[in-house]
Amino acid sequence: MANVLDLRRRIRSVKNTRQITKAMKMVSAAKLRRAQEHAMQARPYARMLTNVLQSLVRRTDLFNEQTGEIMHPLLVEREEKSVLVLVIAGDKGFAGGFNSNIGKAAQRFIDERRANGQNIDLEPIGKKAIGLFKKRFPMAVYEHTEELYDNDLSKHIENIRHRAAPIEVAAEHPTLLAKTDFEDVSALANSIISRYEGAEIDAVYIVYNEFKSVISQRVVVEKLLPIRKLGAHPVTVIEEMTEEQKEAAGKAAQESGVSINEPEESAAEREAKKFGTADVDYLFDQSPERLFRHLMPRYITTEIFHALLESIAAEHAARMTATDAATKNAGELIDKLSLTMNRVRQAAITKEIIEIVSGAAAL
Amino acid sequence: MADVGNNSGLLKVRLVTPDRVLLDATAETVELPSMSGYLEALYGAAPLLAELGAGEVRLHGGSSGEQTFFVAWGFVEVLPECVTILAETALHPEEIDQNEAEAELRHGAELWDQAGDDQSKYDEANAVTRVAEEKLASLAGKH
Numbered sequence: 001m002a003n004v005l006d007l008r009r010r011i012r013s014v015k016n017t018r019q020i021t022k023a024m025k026m027v028s029a030a031k032l033r034r035a036q037e038h039a040m041q042a043r044p045y046a047r048m049l050t051n052v053l054q055s056l057v058r059r060t061d062l063f064n065e066q067t068g069e070i071m072h073p074l075l076v077e078r079e080e081k082s083v084l085v086l087v088i089a090g091d092k093g094f095a096g097g098f099n100s101n102i103g104k105a106a107q108r109f110i111d112e113r114r115a116n117g118q119n120i121d122l123e124p125i126g127k128k129a130i131g132l133f134k135k136r137f138p139m140a141v142y143e144h145t146e147e148l149y150d151n152d153l154s155k156h157i158e159n160i161r162h163r164a165a166p167i168e169v170a171a172e173h174p175t176l177l178a179k180t181d182f183e184d185v186s187a188l189a190n191s192i193i194s195r196y197e198g199a200e201i202d203a204v205y206i207v208y209n210e211f212k213s214v215i216s217q218r219v220v221v222e223k224l225l226p227i228r229k230l231g232a233h234p235v236t237v238i239e240e241m242t243e244e245q246k247e248a249a250g251k252a253a254q255e256s257g258v259s260i261n262e263p264e265e266s267a268a269e270r271e272a273k274k275f276g277t278a279d280v281d282y283l284f285d286q287s288p289e290r291l292f293r294h295l296m297p298r299y300i301t302t303e304i305f306h307a308l309l310e311s312i313a314a315e316h317a318a319r320m321t322a323t324d325a326a327t328k329n330a331g332e333l334i335d336k337l338s339l340t341m342n343r344v345r346q347a348a349i350t351k352e353i354i355e356i357v358s359g360a361a362a363l
Numbered sequence: 364m365a366d367v368g369n370n371s372g373l374l375k376v377r378l379v380t381p382d383r384v385l386l387d388a389t390a391e392t393v394e395l396p397s398m399s400g401y402l403e404a405l406y407g408a409a410p411l412l413a414e415l416g417a418g419e420v421r422l423h424g425g426s427s428g429e430q431t432f433f434v435a436w437g438f439v440e441v442l443p444e445c446v447t448i449l450a451e452t453a454l455h456p457e458e459i460d461q462n463e464a465e466a467e468l469r470h471g472a473e474l475w476d477q478a479g480d481d482q483s484k485y486d487e488a489n490a491v492t493r494v495a496e497e498k499l500a501s502l503a504g505k506h
Contacts, residue, residue, distance in 0.1 A: 285413030
C-alpha cells in the first residue's frame with residue numbers, strides 16, 4: 001500500500017490540476033460569451049445581403065425562359081466529379097471530442113464520396129484539422145510557371161495543378177480562426193468561386209460544428225455550392241449531441257453564467273430583415289443583373305464567415321464543458337485519495353497501538 | 364414622394380459591416396460613393412438600391428454631426444426616411460494606414476503587370492488600385 005507521503009504528494013498535484021482546469025473553464029466561458037456576441041453581431045449583414053439577393057432574383061431577368069432556372073455560374077449544377085471539402089476544426093486541443101468528432105465526420109463524408117468515385121480536395125481550417133489531414137493525405141502539387149512577354153515588360157504567372165492522388169489537401173488555412181478577418185475569408189471565398197466557375201471543382205461542402213446555443217449543437221455537412229436556394233442552409237447532420245452531453249454542457253454553462261438559451265433576436269436584426277424588401281419600386285443605380293453578379297461572391301463569403309464564427313463558439317463551448325468535467329473529476333479523485341490517505345494513516349496508527357499493546361501484554 | 368412616417372426631417376442612417384452595426388444615427392444628408400459617382404441622399408428621397416465603390420460616406424447634420432467613413436465596397440438602400448449601408452470594410456479616415464495604402468497601390472500595379480491576357484485579372488488589378496487610390500485621397504483630404 002502506498003505510504004502517506006506519496007498520497008499527500010498526489011493529492012497536491014491533483015489539486016493543482018484542478019485549479020488549472022477551473023481557470024481554463026472560466027477563460028473558455030468568457031471567450032464563448034464573446035464568440036456568441038460576435039456571431040450575433042455578424043447576423044444583420046448576412047441577413048441584409050440575403051434579402052437584397054432574394055429581392056434581386058425577383059426583379060431580374062436572370063431566368064432562363066425555357067426552364068425557368070436562374071442563370072448564374074454559381075447556381076449551375078453539374079455532375080459532381082471533383083468535390084471541395086472545407087473542414088473547420090479548432091486551433092487547440094483540450095476541448096473534449098470537438099476536434100475528433102469533426103475529423104470523424106469529415107472522414108466519413110470523404111469515404112462516402114470516394115466510394116462514388118469522386119475526386120476530393122480538402123481545405124482544412126484550424127491547426128487541428130490541418131494536422132489531422134496532412135498526415136493522412138498528400139498535399140496538392142502546383143506547377144508554377146512564369147512567362148515574360150511584351151519585351152519583358154509583362155509577366156504571365158500561372159499555377160497548374162497536377163493531381164497525383166484522388167484525395168489531396170489543396171490548401172491549408174492555419175490563421176483563419178485566430179483572426180476571423182472578413183477580408184481573409186473573402187480571399188478564400190474568391191479562390192473557391194474561381195475554381196468553381198472554372199469547373200475545377202463541381203461542388204463545395206463545409207464540415208463544421210453548428211452552434212445555436214450551448215445545448216444545441218451538431219456536426220453538419222453544409223452544401224455551399226452550387227446554391228440551390230438563397231438564404232437556406234442545406235445541411236446533412238452527422239452527429240447530434242446526446243442527452244448526457246447536453247446535460248453536462250448545460251450544467252457547465254449555468255455554473256459559468258453562460259446562457260443556455262438561443263440568444264434573442266436583436267433590434268438590429270429585426271431591422272435587417274426589412275432591408276431591401278420595402279413595398280416600393282426601387283430605383284436601381286446599376287442594372288439588377290450586375291448587382292446580382294457582384295453580390296453573389298459576398299454571399300458565399302458571409303456563408304463561410306458564418307460557419308467560422310459558429311465553429312469558434314462551439315469550440316469554446318466544448319472546451320468549457322470538457323474542462324468543467326475535468327474539474328469535477330479532479331474533485332472526485334481528491335476525495336478518493338484523501339479517503340485512502342486517511343485509511344493508510346489510521347492503519348499505521350492502529351498497527352503501532354497493537355504493537356505497543358501486545359508488547360505490554362508480553363511483559 | 365412616398366409616405367414619410369416621421370416628420371423630423373432627418374434621415375435614419377445605419378452602417379453595417381460584416382462584424383457589427385457600426386453606426387446607428389440620424390443625419391440631414393448623406394453622401395454616398397456609388398459605382399457611378401457620388402450621390403447625396405436627403406430626407407424624402409426616392410427609394411434606391413445602389414452598389415458603392417471605394418470612397419467616403421459622409422454624414423452631415425443630425426445626431427451624427429459631421430462624420431466620414433471610408434468604404435471599400437458596399438451596398439446601399441435609400442428609403443425616404445432611412446439610409447442603410449452595407450459595407451465590407453468601413454474605416455474612419457484617421458484609421459487608414461498610409462504605408463499600407465501605398466503598398467496596396469504597388470500591389471495593384473504588380474497585378475496589372477501580371478494580368479497577361481486575362482480581362483478579369485485586369486479588372487481585379489483596377490479594383491485594388493482604385494481602393495488604394497481612394498484611401499490615399501481620403502488621407503490627403505482631397506475630397
